[in-house]
Amino acid sequence: xxxxxxxxxxxxxxxxxxxxxxxxxxxxxxxxxxxxxxxxxxxxxxxxxxxxxxxxxxxxxxxxxxxxxxxxxxxxxxxxxxxxxxxxxxxxxxxxxxxxxxxxxxxxxxxxxxxxxxxxxxxxxxxxxxxxxxxxxxxxxxxxxxx
Amino acid sequence: xxxxxxxxxxxxxxxxxxxxxxxxxxxxxxxxxxxxxxxxxxxxxxxxxxxxxxxxxxxxxxxxxxxxxxxxxxxxxxxxxxxxxxxxxxxxxxxxxxxxxxxxxxxxxxxxxxxxxxxxxxxxxxxxxxxxxxxxxxxxxxxxxxxxxxxxxxxxxxxxxxxxxxxxxxxxxxxxxxxxxxxxxxxxxxxxxxxxxxxxxxxxxxxxxxxxxxxxxxxxxxxxxxxxxxxxxxxxxxxxxxxxxxxxxxxxxxxxxxxxxxxxxxxxxxxxxxxxxxxxxxxxxxxxxxxxxxxxxxxxxxxxxxxxxxxxxxxxxxxxxxxxxxxxxxxxxxxxxxxxxxxxxxxxxxxxxxxxxxxxxxxxxxxxxxxxxxxxxxxxxxxxxxxxxxxxxxxxxxxxxxxxxxxxxxxxxxxxxxxxxxxxxxxxxxxxxxxxxxxxxxxxxxxxxxxxxxxxxxxxxxxxxxxxxxxxxxxxxxxxxxxxxxxxxxxxxxxxxxxxxxxxxxx
Numbered sequence: 001x002x003x004x005x006x007x008x009x010x011x012x013x014x015x016x017x018x019x020x021x022x023x024x025x026x027x028x029x030x031x032x033x034x035x036x037x038x039x040x041x042x043x044x045x046x047x048x049x050x051x052x053x054x055x056x057x058x059x060x061x062x063x064x065x066x067x068x069x070x071x072x073x074x075x076x077x078x079x080x081x082x083x084x085x086x087x088x089x090x091x092x093x094x095x096x097x098x099x100x101x102x103x104x105x106x107x108x109x110x111x112x113x114x115x116x117x118x119x120x121x122x123x124x125x126x127x128x129x130x131x132x133x134x135x136x137x138x139x140x141x142x143x144x145x146x147x
Numbered sequence: 148x149x150x151x152x153x154x155x156x157x158x159x160x161x162x163x164x165x166x167x168x169x170x171x172x173x174x175x176x177x178x179x180x181x182x183x184x185x186x187x188x189x190x191x192x193x194x195x196x197x198x199x200x201x202x203x204x205x206x207x208x209x210x211x212x213x214x215x216x217x218x219x220x221x222x223x224x225x226x227x228x229x230x231x232x233x234x235x236x237x238x239x240x241x242x243x244x245x246x247x248x249x250x251x252x253x254x255x256x257x258x259x260x261x262x263x264x265x266x267x268x269x270x271x272x273x274x275x276x277x278x279x280x281x282x283x284x285x286x287x288x289x290x291x292x293x294x295x296x297x298x299x300x301x302x303x304x305x306x307x308x309x310x311x312x313x314x315x316x317x318x319x320x321x322x323x324x325x326x327x328x329x330x331x332x333x334x335x336x337x338x339x340x341x342x343x344x345x346x347x348x349x350x351x352x353x354x355x356x357x358x359x360x361x362x363x364x365x366x367x368x369x370x371x372x373x374x375x376x377x378x379x380x381x382x383x384x385x386x387x388x389x390x391x392x393x394x395x396x397x398x399x400x401x402x403x404x405x406x407x408x409x410x411x412x413x414x415x416x417x418x419x420x421x422x423x424x425x426x427x428x429x430x431x432x433x434x435x436x437x438x439x440x441x442x443x444x445x446x447x448x449x450x451x452x453x454x455x456x457x458x459x460x461x462x463x464x465x466x467x468x469x470x471x472x473x474x475x476x477x478x479x480x481x482x483x484x485x486x487x488x489x490x491x492x493x494x495x496x497x498x499x500x501x502x503x504x505x506x507x508x509x510x511x512x513x514x515x516x517x518x519x520x521x522x523x524x525x526x527x528x529x530x531x532x533x534x535x536x537x538x539x540x541x542x543x544x545x546x547x548x549x550x551x552x553x554x555x556x557x558x559x560x561x562x563x564x565x566x567x568x569x570x571x572x573x574x575x576x577x578x579x580x581x582x583x584x585x586x587x588x589x590x591x592x593x594x595x596x597x598x599x600x601x602x603x604x605x606x607x608x609x610x611x612x613x614x615x616x617x618x619x620x621x622x623x624x625x626x627x628x629x630x631x632x633x634x635x636x637x638x639x640x641x642x643x644x645x646x647x648x649x650x651x652x653x654x
Contacts, residue, residue, distance in 0.1 A: 008580065012315070019322075027339060031332040036605055038329040038336050041598050045325070048318035056311050074579055077368035081575050084367045084546075088360075088568045091550065092561060100554075104547050111543035116371035122540070130544050134551045142198050144555050 002063045009057030016050035084111065100146040104131035154507030157202050158514060166203050167511055170210025171518045175526060177211070178218020178234075179533035180541055181226075182366065185215020189481045190355045191548045193488070194555035201489040202504050206511035208485055209461075212478045213265060213515045216421070216458045217523045220257040222534045224450075225250060234457070236425040240442065240449030247445050249388040251527065256391050256450045258523045260403055264455030266516045267407035268414060268462035272469075273509045279470040280495035286620070288603035291471075293621035293628075295597045298473050299590055300628035301416060304635040305423070307583030316577070316587035323348055324594025331602060343562040347595065351484045351556040352566040354588050358477060359549050360567060361574015361584070366542045368575065391447070399451045402432045406452045410459025414475060415467065421460035421476070428456025462512060468493050469505065473593055477585060480592050488556075 024046060028039040087110060095103045105127040117123050138144045157163060170192075177188035188211045196204035219234035224241035237257060244253040286294075299321075303313035326337045327347030338344040406428035413424040432452030433442045442449045464475035465482075472494030474480040486493045497505055523530075553564035577584050608614055615622060 004580075024337070027335075027337045028329075029332075029334040031334060034331050036331075036602050038332055038334050041329075041601070042322060042325040042337060045318040045321035048314065049322065052311055052315045052318060056315075059311065077365075077579060078575075080370060081364040081368040081572070084364060085568060085572050088546075088550065088571075089565075092564045092568070096561065100551065104551070107550075108543045108547050111367070111546055112539050114367065115539035115542060117537070117539040126540050126544065130547055131551075134548060137195065138551065138555065142195060144194070144197060146551060146554055 002060045004060070005056055005063065006060030009053050009055070009060050012053030013050060013057060014053075016046055016053050019046040020050065084114070087111070095147050101131055101135055104134070150502035151506040154202070154503035154505065155510045157200075157503065158206065158507040158510035162200075163203050163206055163507070163511055164514055164518075166199065166207040167210040167515045168518045168522060170207040171214035171515055171522050172526070174211040174214020174216075175218040175519075175523055175530055176214075176533055178215035179221040179530040180536055181222045181534055182362075182538060182541060183545065184219060185212045186477045186481065187359050187362065187545065188215060189478055190359045191545070191552055193351065193355075193481060193485050194552040196485060197488065197555065201486075201491060201501075202507045202511065204485060204489060205482065205504075205508055206515070208478075208482060209508070209512055210515045210518065213458075213461055213512075213519050214522070216265070216461060217258055217261045217454075217519055218530060218533075220261070220450075220454060221254060221527070221530055224253045224257065225531055225534055234425075234453075235422070236429045236453035236457070237450055239429070239453070240444070240446045243443070244445035244447070244450070249445075250531075251389045252387075252391060252447070253445075253450055254527045254531070255389075255524070256447050257454045258520065258527070259391055259396055260399070260406075260451035260454040261458040262516050262520045262523075263403045264407040264410050264457070264459035265461055265519070266513070267404075267455075268411045268459035269509070269512045269516065271411045271415075272462045272465055272512075276466055276469050276505075277498055279466065280498040283470050283495040284499075287607075287618070288600035289607055289618045289621045290624070291600040292597065292604040293618070293624035294471060295473065295593055295600070297624040297628040297631075298467070298471075298593070299586070301631050302586045302589050304632045306585045308581060310632075310636055310639055312580075312582045313586050316582050316584070317590040320587040320590025320592075321594045321597075323353070324591050325598075330595075330598055348591075349556065349563055349566060350480075350487065350592060352553065352563045353570050353591055354477075354480055354484065355549060355552065355556070356567040356570025357574035357577065357584055357588060359545065360571025361578060363542050363546050363549070364571050364575040365578045366538070368579075371539070395447065399448060401435070402448050402452050403455045405431055405435065406455035407459045410456040411463040413456075414460035414463025416475070421457035424460045425453040425457035429453045469497060470495055472596060474589055477588060480588050483592055484556075 020043060024039050024042045028037070028042065030037055030039075087107065091103055091107050108130060109123050109127040112123050112126065135146060138146055173188055173192065174185045177183045178185055189208050192208060192211060196207060199207065220237045220241065223234040223238035224245050227238050227242040241253045241257065244250070299317055303317040304310055305313075307313045307316075324347070326344055328334070328345055329336045335345065409428045409431060410421070410424040413427065414421070429442075429449060429452045432448055433439050436442065436446075436448055438446070438448075460476070461478075464479050467473045467475045468479045468482060472483075472492065474483055483493055491497065491501060491504075549567070550564060553567045554560065556563060574584065576582070577587070
C-alpha cells in the first residue's frame with residue numbers, strides 16, 4: 001500500500017461524492033425549458049473525479065510499498081509556502097488602504113530575506129527600484145493605475 | 148488579398164517591429180535566468196499589452212515565447228541547469244561542450260538551430276492554418292465536441308508521469324470552468340451567491356495563479372538553495388571554437404530538417420509540448436547519426452537536434468489555437484487570454500473576420516525569428532551573466548510583478564488578485580503531488596467553449612447509435628483519443644508492474 005496515493009484517493013472520492021450529491025445540486029437551478037439541466041455539465045467532471053478517486057484508492061492499496069509515493073517533504077514545504085501566501089493576503093488587504101508603492105517594497109524585502117538575501121544595501125535597492133519601475137510603467141506610461 | 152497586405156504592412160511598421168524585438172529580448176533574458184521561462188514572462192507581460200493594438204500585443208507575446216526558447220538553452224549549456232524544461236536535452240551535449248572550453252560554440256549552435264526549427268514550423272503554420280481553418284468552419288458541433296474530447300484525452304494521458312493525475316487535473320479544470328452563468332438558461336451555477344463569480348473564474352487569474360504564483364510558492368517552499376557552479380562564457384583562443392561556421396551548419400541540415408519536422412508534428416498536437424519534441428528529436432538524431440557515440444559528450448549534432456525540435460513546437464502550437472481555438476500549450480493558453488483582452492476569440496472565424504491580424508501575425512512571427520537570430524547572436528555573452536542573478540531576488544521580483552499584474556487583468560481588483568493567490572496555492576499543491584498543470588489549464592480554457600457543442604451534440608445524438616455513422620470525422624477523433632488513452636495506460640501499467648516485480652525481487 002502507498003499511503004500518499006491512498007489518502008489522495010479517499011479524500012478525492014469523498015469530496016466528489018459531496019460535490020455530486022450536495023454541492024452541485026444546491027448550487028444549480030433546475031430549468032423547465034431545457035432538455036439538459038445546467039447541473040449536468042458540472043456533474044460530468046465531478047463523476048470523472050469520483051472515478052479517478054476510486055481508481056487512485058485501489059491503486060494505492062494494491063501498489064508495492066513506497067512505489068511512486070510522495071517524494072517531497074510535504075509538511076515543511078506547505079508551512080513555508082503558507083507563510084508566503086498569508087503575506088500575499090495581508091499585502092492585498094493593506095495595498096488598497098496604504099498603496100502599492102509603500103507595500104511592495106516591504107513584501108519584496110521580506111520575501112528576499114526569507115529566500116536568503118542578507119546584504120541590506122542590495123535588499124533595499126531591489127525593494128525600492130522594482131516597485132518604482134512597475135509603478136512608472138503601469139501608472140504613468142500605460143495609464144493603468146495601481147492601488 | 149487587401150487584408151493580407153494590410154496585415155503584412157502593419158507587421159512591418161516600426162511599432163510592431165520594435166515590440167517584437169523587445170519581446171525577443173525579454174524572452175531571451177527571462178529564459179536565461181534559471182527558474183524563469185518564457186511562459187512566466189508572457190503571463191507577467193500580458194497586463195502591459197492593454198494599450199497596444201491587437202497585432203502589436205500578440206506579436207510582442209509571441210516574440211517573448213520565441214526568445215524564451217533560445218534563452219533557456221543558456222543556463223543549460225553554462226551550468227547544466229536548464230532555464231526551461233525542454234532545454235534539459237540541450238544540456239546533455241551543450242554542457243559537456245562548454246566544459247571543453249567551447250561555450251560560445253555550443254550557444255551559437257543552439258541559436259542557429261533554434262531559429263531554423265522555428266522558421267520551419269512557422270512556414271508550416273502559414274501554409275496549413277488557412278486550409279485547416281476552412282475545413283474547421285465546415286465542422287458541426289459533433290465534430291467539434293469530438294476534437295475537444297480527443298485533445299483533452301491526449302493531454303490527460305500524455306502529460307505528466309501518471310495518467311490518473313492527468314485526468315484528475317483535466318476533470319478539475321473542466322469542473323471549475325462551469326462556475327458562473329450557464330450558457331443556455333442564464334442561471335447561476337456554482338457561484339455560491341458571489342457576484343464576482345457570475346462571469347466565471349477569470350482565465351488570466353487562474354492561469355497566472357497556477358503557473359506563475361504556483362512556481363513562486365514552490366521556490367519559497369524549497370527554502371534557501373546553493374548557487375550552482377557556472378562556466379564563464381569566455382572566448383576561446385581558437386576562433387573555430389567561438390562559433391559555428393557555415394560548413395558546420397550545412398553539415399547539420401538533415402538533423403535540423405528531421406528535428407524541425409518532429410517538432411512541428413509534435414507541436415501541432417495539443418498538449419504534448421516541446422520537452423517531448425526535444426527528446427524525440429534528439430533520440431532520432433542519435434539513431435541516424437554516423438557518430439552516435441559522440442552524443443552526450445559535447446556533440447554539436449545533439450545540440451542542434453534538441454534545439455531545432457523544441458523551437459519548432461512554438462509556431463506549430465498555434466495551429467490548433469488558430470484553427471480550432473484549442474491551446475496547444477501553456478503559452479497558447481495565455482495567448483487566448485491576450486486575444487480576449489482585445490475582444491477577440493481565437494479560432495477559425497479569425498481567418499474571415501480578422502484576416503489582416505492573422506497575416507500580420509504570421510509576418511511578425513517571421514520577423515521575430517530574424518530578431519531572435521540577431522538579438523541572441525549579439526547578446527549571448529551578456530545574457531550568460533543573467534544566470535548569475537541571485538535566486539533570492541528573482542522570485543520576490545516575480546511575485547511583485549505578478550501581484551501588480553493581477554490588478555490590471557480583467558479590470559483587476561481585490562477579487563482577481565485573491566483568485567490568483569488561491570490558485571497559486573493550488574499550483575503549489577499540484578507541484579507537491581506531481582499533478583500536471585497543463586491539462587488543468589487547457590481543460591479550464593476549453594471547458595467553457597466545449598459546453599455549447601456538447602449540448603448540441605447530445606441533442607443531435609438523440610437519434611440513436613445510427614446517427615453516429617453520419618459523423619465519420621467525429622468517430623475517427625473519438626477512436627483516436629481512446630487509442631492514445633489505451634496505449635499510454637497499458638505502457639504505464641507495464642512500467643508499474645515491472646517496478647513492483649523489481650522491488651519484490653530485491654526483497
